[in-house]
Amino acid sequence: MRGLPGGPAAYGGAAPGSAAYGGPRSRPGQGDGHRGLDPPRPPGAGRLRLVTALAALRDDVALDTVDVADHELPGGLDALDPVVALRPRLAAADAFVLIVPEYNRSVPGPLKTLIDSFQSEWDAKPVGFLGYGLSLTGGVRAVEHLRQVSAEFHAVGMKDAVLFPRVLEHYDAQGRFPAEPEGPEAAAKLMLDELLWWALALRDAKSVRPYGV
Numbered sequence: 001m002r003g004l005p006g007g008p009a010a011y012g013g014a015a016p017g018s019a020a021y022g023g024p025r026s027r028p029g030q031g032d033g034h035r036g037l038d039p040p041r042p043p044g045a046g047r048l049r050l051v052t053a054l055a056a057l058r059d060d061v062a063l064d065t066v067d068v069a070d071h072e073l074p075g076g077l078d079a080l081d082p083v084v085a086l087r088p089r090l091a092a093a094d095a096f097v098l099i100v101p102e103y104n105r106s107v108p109g110p111l112k113t114l115i116d117s118f119q120s121e122w123d124a125k126p127v128g129f130l131g132y133g134l135s136l137t138g139g140v141r142a143v144e145h146l147r148q149v150s151a152e153f154h155a156v157g158m159k160d161a162v163l164f165p166r167v168l169e170h171y172d173a174q175g176r177f178p179a180e181p182e183g184p185e186a187a188a189k190l191m192l193d194e195l196l197w198w199a200l201a202l203r204d205a206k207s208v209r210p211y212g213v
């Protein structure tokens with residue numbers, strides 16, 4: 001906050017009732033400490049005041065607050081056409097491969113919001129990852145964040161991912177991708193072998209015992 005008069009100093013977070021708060025789609029009893037609980041919750045004011053009141057006591061802070069709830073940003077997409085249209089397709093799938101560019105060491109916001117807009121559609125299904133980025137890390141930070149997210153959705157992340165460090169170097173002069181396919185194809189085959197094993201194993205298991213945890 002110091003030296004940033006006019007800059008954002010505090011974030012109010014997503015609007016109450018949005019997916020981030022375990023809102024309308026929440027399933028009671030999931031045991032993660034926030035879903036299914038419904039105490040009286042005044043809109044973000046207490047949390048914002050906690051920070052602003054302390055900051056206001058200081059003479060080396062110029063305070064400006066931005067409450068995300070005051071702006072028209074999508075917290076969840078549940079009722080929107082893309083999500084309604086995608087829901088049966090995701091529900092019918094036995095497995096997923098998420099292809100993700102790394103954005104600021106993580107997952108692009110729109111992809112995360114899309115993922116957050118579904119729930120049971122991910123349940124007890126395997127997820128493979130392909131990551132890429134402009135840096136040397138090859139999207140691994142986005143992939144590892146997605147792995148954490150998928151755990152929350154009762155999905156199983158595949159151990160081996162396909163990664164493209166310095167992705168622009170994987171195009172040849174004619175724009176073909178990947179310029180040297182041998183390594184990426186071997187990595188993709190390994191990931192798909194794992195994915196298929198889990199997809200069949202979980203489909204068989206669910207035919208005997210539906211997943212209801």
Ligand SMILES: Cc1cc2nc3c(=O)[nH]c(=O)nc-3n(C[C@H](O)[C@H](O)[C@H](O)COP(=O)(O)O)c2cc1C
Nearest residue numbers: 101102103104105106132133134135136138139167
């Ligand atoms: C907002 C933003 C943040 C990014 N952050 C990273 C990053 O942290 N690490 C990285 O390797 N690439 C980063 N990139 C590059 C993207 O991962 C991606 O490689 C680039 O946008 C080209 O991919 P595209 O053609 O699919 O857009 C970022 C790009 C954008 C637009």
